[in-house]
Amino acid sequence: MWAVLDANSYFCSVEKVFHPGLAGKPAVVLSSNDGIIVALTPEAKALGLHRGDPLFKVRSIVERNHVNVFSTNMMLYAAMSKRVQNIIRQSVDYCESYSIDEIFADLSGFDSHFNLEEYMRGVALRIKLWTDIPVSVGVAPTKTLAKMGSKFAKNFPGYRSVCMIDSDAKRRKALELFELDDVWGVGRRTYEKLLSLGVRTPLEFADKPGEWVHRHFTKPGVQTWKELNGYPCVDTAEVLKRQSITTSRSFGQMITTIEQVKASVASFAASCANKLRAQASSAGTVSVFLCSNFFREDLPQYFNMASYSFPVATADTIEITRAAMAIVDEIYRPGIKYKKSGVLLGDIVNGGVQQNLFDPVPNRKDRLELSKTLDSLNQKFGLKTVRLAVEGGKTEEWKVKSEHRSPNYLTSLDDILTVQI
DNA sequence: TCTGGGGTCCTAGGACCC
DNA sequence: TCTGGGGTCCTAGGACCC
Numbered sequence: 001m002w003a004v005l006d007a008n009s010y011f012c013s014v015e016k017v018f019h020p021g022l023a024g025k026p027a028v029v030l031s032s033n034d035g036i037i038v039a040l041t042p043e044a045k046a047l048g049l050h051r052g053d054p055l056f057k058v059r060s061i062v063e064r065n066h067v068n069v070f071s072t073n074m075m076l077y078a079a080m081s082k083r084v085q086n087i088i089r090q091s092v093d094y095c096e097s098y099s100i101d102e103i104f105a106d107l108s109g110f111d112s113h114f115n116l117e118e119y120m121r122g123v124a125l126r127i128k129l130w131t132d133i134p135v136s137v138g139v140a141p142t143k144t145l146a147k148m149g150s151k152f153a154k155n156f157p158g159y160r161s162v163c164m165i166d167s168d169a170k171r172r173k174a175l176e177l178f179e180l181d182d183v184w185g186v187g188r189r190t191y192e193k194l195l196s197l198g199v200r201t202p203l204e205f206a207d208k209p210g211e212w213v214h215r216h217f218t219k220p221g222v223q224t225w226k227e228l229n230g231y232p233c234v235d236t237a238e239v240l241k242r243q244s245i246t247t248s249r250s251f252g253q254m255i256t257t258i259e260q261v262k263a264s265v266a267s268f269a270a271s272c273a274n275k276l277r278a279q280a281s282s283a284g285t286v287s288v289f290l291c292s293n294f295f296r297e298d299l300p301q302y303f304n305m306a307s308y309s310f311p312v313a314t315a316d317t318i319e320i321t322r323a324a325m326a327i328v329d330e331i332y333r334p335g336i337k338y339k340k341s342g343v344l345l346g347d348i349v350n351g352g353v354q355q356n357l358f359d360p361v362p363n364r365k366d367r368l369e370l371s372k373t374l375d376s377l378n379q380k381f382g383l384k385t386v387r388l389a390v391e392g393g394k395t396e397e398w399k400v401k402s403e404h405r406s407p408n409y410l411t412s413l414d415d416i417l418t419v420q421i
Numbered sequence: 422t423c424t425g426g427g428g429t430c431c432t433a434g435g436a437c438c439c
Numbered sequence: 440t441c442t443g444g445g446g447t448c449c450t451a452g453g454a455c456c457c
Contacts (some may be wrong), residue, residue, distance in 0.1 A: 031426075032426065038425070056422075071423085157422090219432090242429095244427090295424055
């Protein structure tokens with residue numbers, strides 16, 4: 001059996017931990033640049049707000065109802081996630097972290113010693129007591145069914161945080177009541193296709209004969225069908241190292257000069273290189289894209305992207321940034337108002353790096369050490385304290401807007417809460 | 422005026438090899 | 440006039456996830 005633990009309205013729940021007065025009140029967390037709503041509490045949903053709403057379009061609802069608004073603070077959410085996941089890892093040996101607010105736990109063998117439902121209820125209670133984050137738990141023979149269970153647990157308080165699907169009767173009942181487009185692995189396209197084939201519920205899909213499923217779907221669809229029938233086949237082995245790393249941002253304002261574009265790209269390149277070193281990998285390619293504002297039909301539009309392959313896979317900030325700057329020279333066009341840029345690292349290798357007889361970069365080891373020194377300085381004294389001059393100052397116009405950001409309560413000594421008794 | 426960011430896997434088709 | 444058979448690798452685009 002698998003358990004999945006899913007935090008409820010995760011970003012909002014974290015904000016509530018540090019703003020206890022918000023219990024029972026509507027709150028939303030915004031995307032980067034305070035652009036759209038990415039997380040909201042049930043109270044905010046009840047006011048007619050939705051995930052994905054641009055803030056400026058719903059501002060009147062927000063103001064009229066005194067909805068609490070937070071800018072996104074991924075450092076804070078990541079730090080809290082680690083705490084939550086550590087608690088479950090103390091209770092279950094093998095876990096797979098799936099996202100910032102979700103983790104799968106392998107309960108093989110637990111049923112001979114424990115009542116699984118009560119065991120997981122204990123874990124959920126500890127998480128709530130120790131972190132104040134509410135989680136919903138699904139327990140089932142497959143991950144897809146477990147995810148369904150966690151959603152039932154979230155929506156119906158009667159489950160007391162844990163919904164277990166451990167018999168065929170429960171499975172069929174769940175499949176009958178669950179929304180087809182909420183099934184894990186069924187996106188918009190598959191949903192429309194299933195509807196056009198006359199399938200209206202997960203149960204109707206699960207009950208289709210295998211021959212029918214193979215005729216209409218390829219591997220992903222077949223896997224979902226099997227999982228709904230209780231045969232595990234979705235493999236989510238824990239991802240510790242990324243195969244590609246991206247840093248991209250929309251700008252607070254549109255920018256036009258090549259110096260500004262270069263500053264943004266250099267800053268994103270440094271951030272990519274930092275993430276790369278954090279997982280002890282090297283990248284074989286770097287790509288850069290530039291992008292105008294596609295919401296502005298009155299302005300000329302532009303998108304371009306180009307890549308560079310390194311002679312030897314690298315994790316050196318200077319080498320990666322230099323290559324990215326050369327790409328900007330190649331794809332920058334004057335006269336465009338740029339809204340977004342991004343840097344992507346690909347062909348990532350771990351461990352052994354293929355050497356090159358004609359490597360133009362001397363002292364590779366020293367260069368990597370230099371980059372690592374930057375990392376430790378910035379770790380100690382704050383992000384971007386030491387950086388390349390081409391990244392520009394700390395208050396560039398293109399920097400994101402973030403007007404309601406919570407302090408880094410869990411990762412910055414300056415930001416730790418003071419409690420007065 | 423204001424509209425997010427970061428990933429993975431799968432498939433089909435082209436180009437190439439012998 | 441007749442024009443094979445069996446592979447691999449790469450890439451772009453689609454679909455999905457949070």
